[in-house]
Amino acid sequence: MKYKLLILSLFLFVLSPVLAQKLTPAKWSWTLEPAKPSVGQEAEIVFQVKIEKGWYLYSSDFDKDLGPVVTTVTIKNPVGFELVGGLKAINPHSKFDKEIWNGTYTYFTEKGEFRQKIKITAENWKIEGNYDSQTCSNESGLCVPIKGPFVIASSATASDVLTDEAKKKIPESVVTASASPVAPNESLWQFFWIAMGAGLLALLTPCVYPLIPMTVSFFTKQKGGKGLAFLYGSFIVLIYVFFGTLLAFFAGASFANFLSTHWIPNLLFFVIFIFFGISFLGAFEIVLPSGMVNSVDAKSDKGGIIGVFFMAFTLVLVSFSCTGPLAGSILIAASQGAFVKPIIGMLGFSLAFAIPFTLFAIFPGFMQKLPKSGNWMNEVKVVLGFLEIALAFKFLSVADQVYHWHLLDREIFLAIWIAIFSALTLYLFGKISLPHDGPAGKLSIPRTLFATAILAFVVYLIPGMFGAPLKGLSGWLPPMSSQDFKGNSGEVSIKPGSTGVVKYGDFLELPLGLTGFFDYQEAKAYAVQVGKPLFIDFTGHGCVNCRKMEEYVWSDPKVLKRLQEEYVIVALYCDDKTELPADQWYVSKVDGQEKKTLGDQNLDFQISRFNSNAQPHYVLLDPRKEGAPMVTPVAFDANVDHFVAFLDKGVRQYKLN
Incomplete structure (x- = not known):
């Protein structure tokens, strides 16, 4: 029982930042109607709330002493306007609750709307305040507070916090203000599954796969082995997510923008990926200092919870030569996103990495069905090495486009990818070998099919050298405008209109x-x-x-x-x-x-x-x-x-x- 409570506590700790980010079932936005009211004119602040399916949000027009949290909007220090009346909820649902509240409350589902009338009293006005609401789930009964600030301002007021000298430098286009929520860049769940896929690949590498039966055998011989195995898997997840949390702490929005666009981090990531890829091809191994690994391993002999933790830590360190490049790649990708992205990435990676150790300890009979270790594991590493090298050029391409170096134009990028994936095809068909390969044998059906798929990808890339759009890779390749020879590009032909010489048109193109x-x-x-x-x-x-x-x-x-x-x-x-x-x-x-x-x-x-x-x-x-x-x-x-x-x-x- 104590193991289960400890495991539950660990997972709640690990998932807490994720839950805090994910449980936002209501999103607020706000506008002013009309957007540019004149002095003496009445206007309305319109608050709109989008509510996820299966959730509802309490309205503002019932007795606050009833029990549920009433939605409130607080205006701070009115500048250039005055309030007219109070906050009005637009067509909420109404329900009498006898069992819990013993009263009638109002609420919204799917979407809600609140309006607050104001009267403009000066040319320069600023509306600033906070909203406070609560959403609840129809299924679980879980309730989540949703609150935050809002600001709507006229052009002049939006810039009044700056010095006179700074105001002179601000273009007219920068000082007007409007408000709407900031949209996320991509699905965190999509990134979670990508990270989990990387964790599954890490299991198939020669540094990790042979450790599964050895580790599971240890726990099946121990008293309380299943509980210890659960704890072991939980510690693996905790260790990886800890590093993801550290990165999230340092990678704020401005830092993420720096990482994704500046030439220094992009060139650094390019070199790191090349380094990882060459390591996977067998040129050398990335290992941690042996003294560090031995010191941690010695502490795992203490037994109990502390011993299990250091066993998990030892596994992470020992397998670093295979997991480091994969986990590092996930962290590099995550560092260029939202705060929670590195945590999501390490959670997905570590769950895929830890679950097999736990499951095989609980059901040791499944161990007999595992494929035996062999040369196929090194083949997995080599494939990953080629992929790491190919992905490295994406970072170099970003720096090349942002700074207009023209070192890696579209046809050069494609030529490099064609060469890399052609080499991978030859390797999979057994035409070339690398340092850690075993004796050559007959090709397996899965390897043959995979080699054929890579060959098909190479054939798909070749027309791109002559201007084919390659829509399946849009976003990964440099833009078509960087290609020197385009042939029949497949683009819709449009006769450009005459707009004269445009600013920045010498190096930018639509x-x-x-x-x-x-x-x-x-x-x-x-x-x-x-x-x-x-x-x-x-x-x-x-x-x-x-x-x-x-x-x-x-x-x-x-x-x-x-x-x-x-x-x-x-x-x-x-x-x-x-x-x-x-x-x-x-x-x-x-x-x-x-x-x-x-x-x-x-x-x-x-x-x-x-x-x-x-x-x-x-x-x-x-x-x-x-x-x-x-x-x-x-x-x-x-x-x-x-x-x-x-x-x-x-x-x-x-x-x-």
């Missing part, structure tokens, strides 16, 4: 033959001149989902026609490292740091104006006004019909304005 701009103010002025709405594309050189949207959605004739004929396009690269002239630098009101590069200023514009820092992010604006977006901005969505509807709605709204 995809699919589209014409447009790369500077917001220039694009806005042109849009007013030609009488069209503005399509803002917040993008990045290293943004995988941006390339997917361009390849799968923008290339559709319905979308392409609307972008070309109905909008003025401006692509704002948020990771471009081109340094601007000193007279264009300014201090950000978001983080107080000086913004010197084109990418830093574009990202600061996205955060300060639209409260979002994820790419892609698409915004439709009326260039004649400095208000909120005409329709709700969208992020990555590979559904063409959804994107067409988004563009059409923007055109209709522009005509109504």
